[in-house]
Amino acid sequence: MISAIGLIAGLGLLILLTMRGVHIIIAATVSAALVAITSGVAMMPPFADADAPDYVTAYMRGFTGFFADWFFMFLLGAIFGEVMSASGAADSAAKFIIERLGVRYAVLAVVAACAALTYGGVSVFIVAFSVYPMAVSLFRDANLPHRFIPAALCFGSVTFTMTSAGSPEIQNLIPIEFLGTTAMAGWRVSAVVAVLLAITGYIWLQRMVGRAVANGETFEGALGEHVERDEGPLPHPILSLVPLIIVLAAFNLTDDMLGKYALVLALGLGTLAALAIGWRHRMQMPKAFGVGATGAVIAITNTCAVVGFGTVAQLTPAFQQALGVVTAIPGDPLIGAAIAVTVICGLTGSASGGQTIALPLIAPGYIDAGVEPGELHRVAALASGALDSLPHNGYVVTTIRAICGETHARAYGPVGALTVILPLVGLVLAVGLFIIF
Template sequence: MGTLGILISLALLMYLAYRGINVLILAPLLALLALLFSGEVAMLLPTYTQVFMKAMGGYVIQFFPLFLLGALFGKLMDDSGSARAIAHGIVAKLGSERAILAIVLACGILTYGGVSLFVVAFAVYPIGAALFREADIPKRLIPGAIALGSFTFTMTALPGTPAIQNAIPNPFFGTDAFAAPGLGIIAGLIMFGLGSWWLTSQARKLKAAGEGYGDHREDPVEQDYSHTPGFWLALLPILIVIGLNYVMAKQILPGIDASYLAKPEFGGLADAKSLIGIWSIIVALASAIVLLIVMHWRRWMDLKKTVNDGAFGSMLPILNTAAEVGYGTVIASLAGFVVIRDLVLGVSDNPLISEAVAVNILAGITGSASGGMSIALKTLGEQYMTLATTAGISPELLHRVAAMASGCMDTLPHNGAVISLLAICKLTHRESYKFIFVNTVAFPMMALAVVIALGTLFGSF
């Protein structure tokens, strides 16, 4: 009954999340529902306060700085006009004849530099609409192009990306954002190459069938870019994030004396290895934020409002993800979970395949890359690390596979980012989801398979 309760709880989580009920409500209720099936009625309140809330709070303690700084950086890039300037600059250089490639690259550069995918969608959509209209490319391809540039290679594959999905494995495996860089670049090229080629071929096919941009009177009015910063000035904070993240992770922080971490007030850690990846991103984002504020000092209409909106914008995403982590921790504490754990671990003797399956399934169920990966690593990360050590597999390879697996099945139809993107573009699942699915589920899955195969054969590189 315990295992059946877990499966019912997971099914309800996926269905009710798709129906729009917030995970902050769903996660504790459905975790406790699974507990009821296990027959431990007397444990309801202790489990909620001592297991669920403790795990939720622990996640917030660990990752809140990244959510806060990431949201603040994205809001500053948006309100300063930098995000629009970068997108418009790329479009101007490539022209309407390469409209799809221009949108993918614009989104890719912005998200690789740490700009929130929601900010990117809002900034790029008006440009994409104008560009696709000029080239007479069907509008329903726009969400696929934005999703390819924002939800795939720059989120999980490319080394150094400050995306939270690339930071979550750090404390579990003692890695940093540049884990397995060669494999990450190969995977990124596969996603980018296949996605761009497929969208372009779909555009040709639809146009040959007589479908053009269409009549969309609700499209945004084309914006005036005369008051935005220049392209290279707008790009500078992004270069700072990437460059400083690398220098801190590879050159500066590994050489510091971190013996003080052994003290109880610092967690009693043996070294700083599990923290360096997070510290590096914090320094990089904080430095870029200061640079943005100073660089655009005269552009701010209301800097206090921008900062406050950015800070408030970090709250719901981290609380949603933390609630999912609390849910996963409760599920992992139940006796019925042993059956599921052994089933997942027994999928393959190769821990990379087992890890990829576990993260994919949980990301698909929760509709969240960060939530699914956090649950998987919280419940099974230690076992994967032990199995990998026994098999001689690098922790960096575990990191890259976990990050990439989180970005495959997360974008099923109930995913919040997918729903938001379609709302921004004023399109429906029926019109555009196919183009999102192929680019964010099918091609990333292919890239993940290639990375697992190469990693198994040649190790991490």
Template sequence: MFLDILAILVALGLLMFVAYRGYPVIIFAPIFALLAASLSGLALMPSYTESFMLQAANYVKSFFPIFLLGAIFGKVMEMNGAAASIAHGIVRSLGSKRAILAVVLACGILTYGGVSLFVVAFAVYPFAAAIFREADIPKRLLPGTIALGAFTFTMDALPGTPQIQNIIPTNFFGTDAYAAPFVGIIGGLLVLLGGLYWLERRRRQAAAAGEGYGENHRNEPDAVQSTGFPKLWVALLPLLVVLVLNYVLSRTGAAADKWYDAETLKKTFNIPNVKTVVSSWALIAALTAGIITALLINARAVKGKLAGGLSAAAAGALLAIFNTASEVGFGNVIKTLPGFAGIRDAILGASNHPLISEALAVNVLAGITGSASGGLSIALDVMGKQYLALANASGLSPELLHRIASMASGGMDTLPHNGAVITLLAITGLTHRQSYKDIFAITVVKTITVFLLAAVLSVIY
């Protein structure tokens, strides 16, 4: 058993190493999955075609429309100036005295409105850098500030967020994007307040030491030109369309689960339970409406750039989903190996309560893969049915499983090899050495919050 577990750990360690070094996961995930299979005595080709590729293809089938529409929505919001208008309006409204809070809120509003994390970082950075410079706050604190706004509470904690990390659990638990709203709001507030406390404390320490924004930084943005942007209330319309329509199609009489006859779905399309797909349908419709709204509010700005923008969005969506699908395929091979039974039993045995065990499993796998959505998909695909059975046996709502799993995916996923972290540092022109300490602190705040919530809920339920 030791050698079987060692084979898995070697494969995982190598995948983390190459991801950290910037090599494409889409290439190396199957290589290391097959290495683990070979060391465990499994046949290579069936492991690749029937285990790795099958699960990777299923992931693409389930989530590609959301990746694609989310990327298009974010790109259109960037091209029409709406994302920049929102960032500029919030940052300037709160002023330099509340620079950190302003940047966090600007990122949070864009993320909660459905704009992809990468687009948020690009859109907010010029304004964030300008106000940090004006307030004389060290630039090295900027990545942690953006990470708090875009990678945490609005990504997976607040109910209704259209980010993929909040949609994946719906396929396993039959829930919707608004699962466990009270727990999500409490958790989101704890993460927000904890993160702001850390960043403000770091700002005060820097000010006491006489450290300011700094000089000779790389990738310094040009002076921000705020002319030509749509007005703030107009720029917010596409975000509101996505949020409102997603809610209407998820939790009202017009919900997507009432669109088609259940018997027809079961016989013709092999969908035994429409609740496992209704959240995806609702979000697809909401994002489509959001894209149309975003195109209409400033059509002149988009004209002439639409073809190139759509191509860039499609390329970004393809790269993102196939990287994640490769990680999911990797996890599917790993779960077939003899050593995985020992790892699974250790995680399940870490706690008798499904919420704590689930939080541990999702957090560990998200950290190992460096991907919130990848780690979440792997954990729930492997152990989701067991957690649901345990929850049903103990009278625990599947909505709580959804919210804890979603929040746990956004904890240790932001280890140094995480793609979003690497991209964020590249955008801001900073290094891991300069800024990762604060990103990691936000990660720790998020992780502690998840386990605190799971522990409290395990006592209540």
């Protein structure tokens, strides 16, 4: 009982502190400590029994494990974004879009760019780094509030693309290992849900931005530091898209051979292309590399902090009990699977982490009960993309704070509406369609 209270309190405290502006590293370590204490987990190795877990070791295992796995992707992603900005490529592409589509489509351009890269196989973390410079230019030219950029980035990356059939994102690929399916599993229902989320979400985002503008909000700039381009002629807009095209093409051509490290190659080539395009601004590039490197360290440590919290949470009796409860929900198995994956992803703050924990436990039982693997695959993928986007989610923290230089108080409202509420509606629709048809 105390463990359950502590787990809920720890998660609530993490969300509260994050929303109040407390640094995520402090918020995560304090919240994880509360979870450990209320579950009887020793605080340090000297106080733990032989072979028993302890708070410090578990937290740092999650923290350093994520850092080791993703540091180079974060580093090159951040540098790529800064070089795109300093070279003028981001401004050029943005002005081209504004001239062709008009300022009223600035939000659509950002969402579409994120969707194209995400469905093209670029990691959602890298998508945010890559598109942010163009988003700033678009929102500046259209005089739209900067605080809605995180919502546009997140909506285009983690809603109707990340968990859809055919997406090469890990959230759509994890079920393959446990269910023997393909990335296109449940594609008919997935297509219906994706179209609904894309249209509804875009209309909702536009209305939120429109209300803010009507209330007198304008573009006010980021709170964080980013490299400003020297004045001068911009590169040709078509040429400015070359680095993004190179990233997308290089990743997809080498993904089978290099796995996630294809991102390292792709971003490295994209950065070289951006450097070549912005050669006239070469004096700004050392600063761009420095700001990018600093931003990468901030971004990945923010995410590592949340991963550490999830690692500690998994040690508690309450987490194991909650896992047992949600996997034993009566009724249609797809409903139980949807709830199980949704809850676990919410507790861990990770779509991929939640699926990895849940699927080995629920997949065998549901398959034995006659559930069609493709349907279970799609439900699990969609379920992973809802409560994982609570304020403590690593991608949310990184996008709002490290990439966009915003605060949760200013930016999370639209993000939460589009990445929590909307995907939950899509999940319900998908389960309903699978049950009916």
